Amino acid sequence: MEVPEELDxxxxxxxxxxxxxxxxxxxxxxxxLISIYLLSQIFPALWVLDxxxxxxxxxxxxxxxxxxxxxxxxIKDKNSLTSSIFKNKISYAWLLLIAMMLLSFFQxxxxxxxxxxxNRWLIVYLMFIYFSIFFHKKPSLFNSIIRLTIIIxxxxxxxxxxxxYYLDAxxxxxxxxxINGFYxxxxxxxxxxxxxxxxxxxxxxxxxxxxxxLSIILVFGLTFCLVxxxxxxxxIGLILQLVLLFGYSIFVVLRHRKxxxxxxxxxxxxxxxxxxxxxxxxxxxxxxxxxxxxxxxAKTFEKDVSPYSVAYRFKTIEDGxxxxxxxxxxxxxxxIKDKPWLGYGVGNHKLAIQKVEAAQKHNYVVSDxxxxxxxxxxxxxxxxxxISYLLLFLSALVLFLKTVFKKEISDITRFIxxxxxxxxxxxxxxxxxxxxxxxxxxxxxxxLGMALILVAYIKTKKETNPKLAKKTIIxxxxxxxxxxxxxxxxxxxxxxxxxxxxxxTNGNKRIKFTADQWNVMFPPIPTIDENTNPIALTKxxxxxxxxxxxxxxxxxxxxxxxxxYALREYRLSNYYYKLNMLDSSEYxxxxxxxxxxxxxxxxxxxxxxxxxxxxxxxxxxxxxNFILKYKFTTNAWLDLASxxxxxxxxxxxxSILDSALYYLPNDRSIAKMRSELSY
Numbered sequence: 082m083e084v085p086e087e088l089d090x091x092x093x094x095x096x097x098x099x100x101x102x103x104x105x106x107x108x109x110x111x112x113x114l115i116s117i118y119l120l121s122q123i124f125p126a127l128w129v130l131d132x133x134x135x136x137x138x139x140x141x142x143x144x145x146x147x148x149x150x151x152x153x154x155x156i157k158d159k160n161s162l163t164s165s166i167f168k169n170k171i172s173y174a175w176l177l178l179i180a181m182m183l184l185s186f187f188q189x190x191x192x193x194x195x196x197x198x199x200n201r202w203l204i205v206y207l208m209f210i211y212f213s214i215f216f217h218k219k220p221s222l223f224n225s226i227i228r229l230t231i232i233i234x235x236x237x238x239x240x241x242x243x244x245x246y247y248l249d250a251x252x253x254x255x256x257x258x259x260i261n262g263f264y265x266x267x268x269x270x271x272x273x274x275x276x277x278x279x280x281x282x283x284x285x286x287x288x289x290x291x292x293x294x295l296s297i298i299l300v301f302g303l304t305f306c307l308v309x310x311x312x313x314x315x316x317i318g319l320i321l322q323l324v325l326l327f328g329y330s331i332f333v334v335l336r337h338r339k340x341x342x343x344x345x346x347x348x349x350x351x352x353x354x355x356x357x358x359x360x361x362x363x364x365x366x367x368x369x370x371x372x373x374x375x376x377x378x379a380k381t382f383e384k385d386v387s388p389y390s391v392a393y394r395f396k397t398i399e400d401g402x403x404x405x406x407x408x409x410x411x412x413x414x415x416x417i418k419d420k421p422w423l424g425y426g427v428g429n430h431k432l433a434i435q436k437v438e439a440a441q442k443h444n445y446v447v448s449d450x451x452x453x454x455x456x457x458x459x460x461x462x463x464x465x466x467x468i469s470y471l472l473l474f475l476s477a478l479v480l481f482l483k484t485v486f487k488k489e490i491s492d493i494t495r496f497i498x499x500x501x502x503x504x505x506x507x508x509x510x511x512x513x514x515x516x517x518x519x520x521x522x523x524x525x526x527x528x529l530g531m532a533l534i535l536v537a538y539i540k541t542k543k544e545t546n547p548k549l550a551k552k553t554i555i556x557x558x559x560x561x562x563x564x565x566x567x568x569x570x571x572x573x574x575x576x577x578x579x580x581x582x583x584x585x586t587n588g589n590k591r592i593k594f595t596a597d598q599w600n601v602m603f604p605p606i607p608t609i610d611e612n613t614n615p616i617a618l619t620k621x622x623x624x625x626x627x628x629x630x631x632x633x634x635x636x637x638x639x640x641x642x643x644x645x646y647a648l649r650e651y652r653l654s655n656y657y658y659k660l661n662m663l664d665s666s667e668y669x670x671x672x673x674x675x676x677x678x679x680x681x682x683x684x685x686x687x688x689x690x691x692x693x694x695x696x697x698x699x700x701x702x703x704x705x706n707f708i709l710k711y712k713f714t715t716n717a718w719l720d721l722a723s724x725x726x727x728x729x730x731x732x733x734x735x736s737i738l739d740s741a742l743y744y745l746p747n748d749r750s751i752a753k754m755r756s757e758l759s760y
Contacts, residue, residue, distance in 0.1 A: 110150050111215040111222045114143055118208070119229045122273060122522045123236055123263050129576040130583070131611045132265045136521035138573040141204050141566040147211040148559045161549040165539045166213045168548075170476035171531050175206050178473055181466040182427040188463075189426025190433065191642050193606040198428030200568045205524045207562060212532035217539060223497060226529075230280040231292065234299045237262055237274060241306040250309075251368040252376050254389050257311060269520055271315035272511045274303045276526040278322060279503035282350055283496055286343075300350060301357035308361030311389040314514040318507050319358065323351050325506065329499055337488055362391045406452045406514065412437045413451040417460050424463035431613050433460060435645035443679040443711055445648050447613045450519060454512035477505050477531055480538040490541050498537035504530025571604035578603050579610050582619055586626075596623035600636065608642040615642045618652055630656040647676035654686045663690050681707060681714040688720050697727045712744045718751055726758075734758055 126132035284296035369387035517523030617640035624633035673683035718741035725734035
């Protein structure tokens with residue numbers, strides 16, 4: 082059964098000739114655009130540091146093409162768009178959320194980062210609008226989504242299984258971290274698989290012949306791959322989908338008096354998904370027993386069962402990454418308590434959390450997301466911003482319920498709305514444990530799911546004379562789209578520059594930019610890189626390489642793009658030290674020590690200063706005070722031992738190294754120095 086073409090006749094009162102011509106054009110353009118939107122999820126990250134940046138840039142370009150066509154469609158071809166696309170609960174909720182984000186600019190540490198974040202939300206909102214327009218004008222475009230989903234699913238399955246063996250994940254289970262399928266990491270790959278399942282459910286229920294039976298095979302294959310990827314969030318997401326799918330079948334049979342064969346059909350779907358899931362679990366256990374255990378990898382990890390089996394993953398839910406999430410959640414709640422009503426500004430969670438986190442870490446690794454979008458939205462937008470975020474999902478649920486409770490609609494329209502709901506539920510589940518708000522692949526399906534719910538709802542209204550949208554709205558959207566693309570182009574350019582800088586730092590001979598060139602090549606936004614490191618520090622590093630320390634200081638000293646990071650303070654201390662301005666070096670080192678008491682880098686700057694001045698007792702005191710707070714930095718123990726030697730206290734140095742080996746028993750450099758001092 083196909084999406085009924087007669088639905089297309091409900092959307093225009095124009096003469097048949099013009100209508101058919103316009104529909105043919107919008108069908109062709111719609112297929113091309115939707116195909117590229119969906120296929121972009123398997124694009125490799127070319128030239129950029131982060132694949133998400135490239136994908137959002139692709140989305141922004143596709144949005145320009147979409148609005149250019151729609152301008153021609155509405156003005157030159159004199160076709161009209163229904164105002165229902167723009168005037169509905171989902172659109173209002175989305176615009177309210179964006180308005181709250183704009184208001185939060187007044188609370189932002191880094192307005193440039195706020196601009197970048199809002200820019201992406203607007204891009205996704207316009208994707209929702211464009212999807213809605215194309216599906217409303219030509220509902221049969223949904224068939225293209227089904228076929229594209231089948232194609233991408235096949236690619237996903239082949240990639241997952243081939244990579245599993247190619248990367249030797251069957252021998253070393255931890256290598257499954259590298260099975261990313263061009264999605265960036267395995268967690269995104271896993272949720273991308275979940276987003277495809279609702280469309281395969283539809284194909285099995287309503288399609289015929291090869292599409293029907295291939296879809297059920299793919300349901301088995303995708304759930305099989307979920308276990309290989311072993312992302313616990315995706316396991317929960319699959320359970321939610323299957324429970325809702327079964328509940329939907331019961332509801333339709335009881336409410337709409339449909340044949341009970343629907344329950345059997347959906348039961349077969351659920352059985353196939355579960356069969357694939359448990360087959361994947363057996364597959365993981367088999368490979369662990371016959372490959373990992375045989376190669377003694379299991380002994381290295383001290384495991385007697387596969388650490389990526391389903392049972393083990395749920396059993397160890399409080400360990401590893403999950404334990405890290407709990408720490409991040411506590412830190413996020415801590416900063417929320419300081420500003421629960423207003424927040425810290427959209428896009429600024431990654432900066433604000435360092436108020437708490439910087440003092441807890443001995444390095445400069447940053448938790449750039451809360452791993453819970455609801456907490457992150459609360460920390461950025463305040464309580465009213467969080468409510469507006471939840472209203473977005475609530476608005477979709479309301480329209481879905483209004484659609485499925487209506488009796489005078491086709492089973493296809495009802496299930497398309499349900500498929501949209503499954504996309505939203507999958508997104509919301511992922512938002513509990515990850516950060517889909519930052520992932521282009523997830524945002525794509527958020528826009529698509531919302532559009533399917535909206536269009537299905539509009540179709541049920543069957544308005545004889547629907548109100549038409551004013552053409553000025555399309556023109557305004559066109560202008561906004563160009564502005565959004567400009568901002569996203571700068572973000573993309575910055576990502577390209579960031580990757581090029583890393584390559585040059587690592588010795589790439591083809592990249593030969595000077596520090597002065599780097600200083601002018603980066604666009605004005607964003608001001609922090611993909612890892613929240615200030616761009617100014619990146620520029621300063623290049624001046625440092627060329628021993629232009631005064632210029633490096635000038636570049637970074639007034640930068641406040643990441644105020645709690647403390648790396649700026651350390652770099653300033655380092656550059657002043659190289660200029661032999663020791664008092665300034667000590668000032669910035671102590672500033673860094675206040676912000677990061679467990680980090681040894683600034684302490685070592687003081688050690689170097691006082692060692693140069695032969696003030697060994699002061700150096701001894703400074704390092705000893707640090708070790709009292711944190712005992713797991715190798716250089717701190719080595720420097721303290723060296724200071725003891727400089728104080729002619731060899732026995733004290735040996736005693737220090739013995740203490741160091743207690744805390745770091747496998748550290749070769751400490752053992753080597755201990756051995757040398759023993760002779």
